[in-house]
Amino acid sequence: MLERLNQAMEYIERHLDQRIEVTELARIAVTSEYHFRRLFSALAGVPLSEYIRRRRLTVAGAEVLAGAETLLDVAVRYGYGSGEAFARAFRAVHGVGPGEARRTGAALRAQPRLSFRLIVEGSGSMRYRIVEKDAFHLVGRRARVPLVHEGMNPAIVEFVKSVDKETVRRIEALSDQEPQGIVNASDNLAGSRAEGTELDYWYAVATGAAPDDLDVLAVPAGVWAVFESSGPFPQTLQYLWRDVFTLWFPSNPYRSRPGPEISRTRLSDDGSQADAELWIPVERVTG
Structure with a gap:
């Protein structure tokens, strides 16, 4: 690749x-x-x-x-x-x-020509599995937010705080399949992943239901690559996403396909550590 x-x-x-x-x-x-x-x-x-x-x-x-x-x-x-x-x-x-x-004869700025090579760092391994999943819905609340590569995303933090507790309980009760519980999902992202690029952020669950009074995204059936990691929050999830695209994709016979990228994060009591799970829609590369 x-x-x-x-x-x-x-x-x-x-x-x-x-x-x-x-x-x-x-x-x-x-x-x-x-x-x-x-x-x-x-x-x-x-x-x-x-x-x-x-x-x-x-x-x-x-x-x-x-x-x-x-x-x-x-x-x-x-x-x-x-x-x-x-x-x-x-x-x-x-x-x-x-x-x-x-x-x-002013000094000008130069964009160096890019070339890619694989650098193996450390001896850790990525934990992942491939899942074939039937069509489902993401159901919850949606907001348009800017992309932030490192650290907390203030727009997401404020949006999640704005969802009242009763709505949270209603959303969580609809969860009936993997990934279990309330998840975060990113969708409708522009072609680039530049800092500040806008995307649809979902605070939702994966479910077969489609209620009229909540935001609903229909997700077609397909294959998903599911990655797991544990460590400091929020760096663990952000670094996991980075490693998926910079390390895993170039060395595996899969490519990303259109669809929401879903993360499931479970925090420690003090909020400093996280068990993270990342669901990326993929398709196998043929030929």
Whole structure:
């Protein structure tokens, strides 16, 4: 998988002055467009579209300083319809306009070319199982919140506090299948996983019921990879999610598929430790 990702990175480099289709990158990596976007952002720490933009403007910056072509020629080559649009994008990345950079020889910022390799750290193993699950509902309360990679998410904390105790009891009583009890789920996340990206957060249970007076998400039947970990909260769950995408997916014959990502967390009495379970919708890679 990592070799195929690096082939996709090579394709990007050869086509920085052309339109780059994510479908072609996914074809090279032998995976779905959905999984490619998510895997890339998890591994690279930056959305695919942002990486391509930065690489284009890095190469364009070198050509601006070289002075062999007009600024408009450079702008058009890298996909900008006008000098003004190019100047805005150039300044956003480099902190200086292309004209000034050429006149003064200003120092520019560079986005290094990415390549991926597997680094084995420690001797721990990931506990996981593969589950085939019938269609079910997530039933509870939903809110639109920004993504936070590390530490507590203030928007989620405030949202959960806003759910009254009677509603919590009603939701919990509907739980009738795995994952048992109240869970947290993320769905409808934009293609990137950049900090601040908005997503639907669910405080809900997995159930066959679909009451009219609660928020309901219908989840189709499919295969799930279920991961388990224990340790400090909330780092344990956040690091588990990171390791799933950066370590497990690249070395296993599965890819993520559209659907909610569900976590079940049980805290210690003082709230400092957690037993975490993460459910990721997956499909087996064929061929």
